Amino acid sequence: MTPASEPRWLTEAEQAAWFAWRRMFPLVDAAIARDLNQDSGLSEADYDVLSVLGSADGHRMRISALAELMHWSRSRLSHQLTRMEQRGIVRREDVATDGRGAEVVLTDTGVAAITDAAPLHVASVRRHLVDVLTPQQLQVLAEVGEVLRHRFGAPRKGRD
Amino acid sequence: MTPASEPRWLTEAEQAAWFAWRRMFPLVDAAIARDLNQDSGLSEADYDVLSVLGSADGHRMRISALAELMHWSRSRLSHQLTRMEQRGIVRREDVATDGRGAEVVLTDTGVAAITDAAPLHVASVRRHLVDVLTPQQLQVLAEVGEVLRHRFGAPRKGRD
DNA sequence: GTGCTGTTGTTGATGTGTCATCTATCAAAG
DNA sequence: CTTTGATAGATGACACATCAACAACAGCAC
Numbered sequence: 001m002t003p004a005s006e007p008r009w010l011t012e013a014e015q016a017a018w019f020a021w022r023r024m025f026p027l028v029d030a031a032i033a034r035d036l037n038q039d040s041g042l043s044e045a046d047y048d049v050l051s052v053l054g055s056a057d058g059h060r061m062r063i064s065a066l067a068e069l070m071h072w073s074r075s076r077l078s079h080q081l082t083r084m085e086q087r088g089i090v091r092r093e094d095v096a097t098d099g100r101g102a103e104v105v106l107t108d109t110g111v112a113a114i115t116d117a118a119p120l121h122v123a124s125v126r127r128h129l130v131d132v133l134t135p136q137q138l139q140v141l142a143e144v145g146e147v148l149r150h151r152f153g154a155p156r157k158g159r160d
Numbered sequence: 161m162t163p164a165s166e167p168r169w170l171t172e173a174e175q176a177a178w179f180a181w182r183r184m185f186p187l188v189d190a191a192i193a194r195d196l197n198q199d200s201g202l203s204e205a206d207y208d209v210l211s212v213l214g215s216a217d218g219h220r221m222r223i224s225a226l227a228e229l230m231h232w233s234r235s236r237l238s239h240q241l242t243r244m245e246q247r248g249i250v251r252r253e254d255v256a257t258d259g260r261g262a263e264v265v266l267t268d269t270g271v272a273a274i275t276d277a278a279p280l281h282v283a284s285v286r287r288h289l290v291d292v293l294t295p296q297q298l299q300v301l302a303e304v305g306e307v308l309r310h311r312f313g314a315p316r317k318g319r320d
Numbered sequence: 321g322t323g324c325t326g327t328t329g330t331t332g333a334t335g336t337g338t339c340a341t342c343t344a345t346c347a348a349a350g
Numbered sequence: 351c352t353t354t355g356a357t358a359g360a361t362g363a364c365a366c367a368t369c370a371a372c373a374a375c376a377g378c379a380c
Contacts, residue, residue: 149180236336
């Protein structure tokens with residue numbers, strides 16, 4: 001077997017990209033999260049759940065379907081829903097057709113929360129990211145997202 | 161005063177970039193974090209601290225300087241160092257010149273940990289990000305990082 | 321019916337990040 | 351020397367994510 005050969009360290013250009021990814025990009029997320037919390041009292045996780053439910057039919061969704069749509073684990077979603085339910089912005093309901101299943105419903109408070117939060121959140125995203133970059137840069141970000149979507153979304157055969 | 165005018169929602173192109181940022185980019189971090197944990201038993205946070213200390217003079221650094229360099233809050237770093245100290249990979253030491261201050265030092269175990277982990281980690285970063293993108297795309301990522309660095313690094317006067 | 325297997329959703333333990341708060345120290349002004 | 355304000359760092363409470371169980375039910379075999 002080959003002993004660990006000298007690894008291919010990152011070139012300077014690659015290091016710059018990785019540094020940006022690792023040190024700079026999180027600052028944007030933190031800034032947006034802080035705004036969201038201060039403006040609307042919501043976490044990013046709250047907002048994600050609320051916005052998906054907000055555009056769901058009847059403001060309700062099967063829990064497992066919600067988890068799958070968001071690419072969240074059932075556990076993560078369950079914990080999150082417990083916290084949100086305690087704050088009265090969502091409600092769990094048993095579903096008749098399947099004794100195991102349950103649905104989440106947006107309460108009136110929840111609808112109000114997402115309605116109020118959305119414009120402020122968009123503004124924050126613009127302030128900290130979208131309006132800061134050029135259309136070309138945004139285009140490349142989207143492009144990178146596409147590459148990753150294929151890498152992760154598509155089923156793979158072997159180890160990579 | 162102006163009532164909240166209709167917010168500037170994101171264009172389709174902007175949405176694509178934001179979707180990539182929000183839904184796809186974290187997948188890369190998760191994949192790399194999983195690799196790192198399986199290969200070396202370290203978290204990303206562990207690795208970040210270790211790698212900075214590893215290239216620091218004398219494998220030691222003033223805690224506040226480390227926090228600033230990494231763009232971490234003192235609190236976050238303090239908690240992280242407590243956990244790492246309990247596992248014996250770093251050690252805290254009081255500094256003579258300032259009664260308040262403290263330094264972190266890499267233990268021998270810590271040096272071994274980062275030395276062993278580095279090649280595997282670089283390979284993982286290549287596999288999941290660097291080698292997946294074109295040089296042009298990497299260039300733009302670095303460029304975006306520069307924009308953000310100026311936005312967040314530079315002291316600001318007013319609200320933005 | 322009884323048993324087996326997969327699915328749904330919850331829970332508890334643990335590691336992590338944030339915020340507010342606290343102590344100790346420094347530095348400068350009086 | 352004392353007060354005053356800033357700084358270094360630690361800490362406790364809480365929100366969040368992951369993992370490994372776990373209970374309850376569905377669906378199918380027999």
